[in-house]
Amino acid sequence: MAKVDNKKTTGRISRRSMFQFAGTVAAGGLAAPAIARAQAPDVSWRMATSWPKNLPGPGVTAQRICDQIERLSGGRMRVKLLAAGELVPALGVFDAVSNGTVQVGHTASFFWQGKTPASVFFTAVPFGLLPSEHMTWIEQGGGQGLWDELYAPFGIKPVMAGNTGFQMGGWFKPEIGNLGDLQGLKIRMPGLGGEVMRRLGATPVSLPPGELYQALQSGVLDAAEFLGPWSDRAMGFQRATKNYYAPGFHEPNGTGEALFNIEALEALPEDLQAVVLEACRAENALSLTESEWENAGSLRLLQDEDGVVIRTYPDEVLNALRATSADVLAEFAEKGGIGARIYESYRSAQDRLGPWSEISLRQFLSARSG
Template sequence: MERRKFLKGAALGAGAAALATPAVSASHAKEMTIVSTWPRDFPGLGISAQRLAARIEELSNGAIKVNYFAAGERVGAFDSFDEVASGNSQAYIAADYYWVGKHPAFAYFTSVPFGMTTVEWNAWIKFGGGQALWDEVSGEFGLKALACGATGTQAGGWFNKEIESPEDLKGLKMRIPGLGGNVMSKLGVSTVSLPGGQIYENLVSGAIDATEWVGPYNDYFMKFYEAAKYYYTGGMHEPGGGLAFGMNKSWYEGLSDWEKAVIEAACNEEHAAQFEETVALNGEYLTKLVDEQGVQVRAFNDDVWDAMGEAAAEVFEETRAHSDLATKVDDDFQAKLREYGSAMAAFEVTYVNQRNRVLGITE
């Protein structure tokens, strides 16, 4: 008897859940066009963007009909911002530091030099007031952004020569966007910001001498090793953070609470999935780069790190001078970074260092 009651209750619960999803015919589905800064089927970043687009439609049970366009299919990668701000498309998937020319504070919502790791950035965005600041910056351009992906601490980059001192950076031509690019410029590097799909051809042709991209899993498929054999571990420029699902604010505000919840749930899911996928695969692909392609892994020495740190301090001062809003974002970010970093050092960093020492785990 009790079992029958339970099954009846479960059936009613399932029915209520089904009713929570609006019954929408294909002709009445809400159309959503998403443009991306990544090429189609691009390993890592591109596949993640496609997965998110498909998931929004799936979670909505077809109530939101998604039309996804990779970089160059509807607009160029770096035209995505204006495409969505104008309302021609409803959303973009990108790294918001691509838009520092619009406002330098956008960098904080991807990653900044000597900034937060992904887990620290997540804490800031979700529980430390970061989302409200992101809304304020994006709102000035008619946008609403959510975190939708993360790749962890990124590699210092690919170079066609070893970097043994700050002087070795002078005169290099390097692809590196965001505030990290500003830091490298102060060290004598000639920097450019190229979409992912254009980096390989510029590196192989010699138009650039170095590039940063993501990390071993994503980088393996880019074949940068054909032109640059020196691969540097964790860099200062992008220690962590997230990617952006930037929506046209007017369009977003016209959504129902249920539609907003569907999009937020899909973004949260993919934000975690992309980070976890990267962590799961970086070790395997670093081994492939070394064993199969003869890549030489290096780490920047303290002299280089110190020079980068001094340049970063200048960049932050220049960023703050841009506007009151830039100062407001930097103040909050730096305060939370020190708060989170102190606890991370006491617990996670202490544990990982000691675990690796005891188990003999090396780089």
């Protein structure tokens, strides 16, 4: 193709033609913005997620991040969302970002326990940090630096990008009356919570979110944990069983993560790098408030309209879960390496923040309820 000589081309445009073009734009009113909107963006990315499209909670969050990036960039950058299974499987997001199949993913860190065990700390650990405490550890207590270091060998930059808040303990077909009821129980519970359940006699089953309802309904699973009332009701679990257990000992926090391919992120101009990172930060706060609001409303609907019964783990079971969780977590320190450093940082944050939460949160809630 011949190279266009811009100088010669410009010279052939008469002053009359230029004024006629300007007049057309002025007369059309909206013609100029329409032309701007039709232009291709400077940067086009793809986002793979671990969620069904527009799933209340994380699916909505992922789409909002894409929309916000386009809005904040003035249309210079667009991100196309590809839900679980559209390009890669739900549990293939990490690899897709690492190898550059997509530039960004939206998922949760506990899915990568098999690749790098300490990743679970960046979603939640049993009897661990609450949502605000977790955010404080990441932003103020050195958590982000350790997270960056953990994922760097994979060519990935992680950031918090959504929070579904407190989790529920899960949906159980049989009632749990004592420790013996956990024996042989087929349960979907990712992260360290699943390992705790395994040590107490249950059988953890790894399944992506989109397959959980059918597995619970068909009997492939006896129990399944997902998120909180809002997302869980949207998934239809209340049609498979009416037993909904609390507390969510395994996930007292629900941080989602955005995974950026480091090369793709660093190739962006500095202002667009700031746009994508700040879009994630803003969504992290917004999604937590949204989840709290919607979980409260959905919990009422589950009880009043769907006939769901909220049950609590017996003290015997909770005590065993707590003791076993401590053993599982302590093994990170024993193995050394970055996992030990992440464990020590996390424990230090919990030791620092816990007493303040006891005074500020627990005592206030007790006083408020009378």
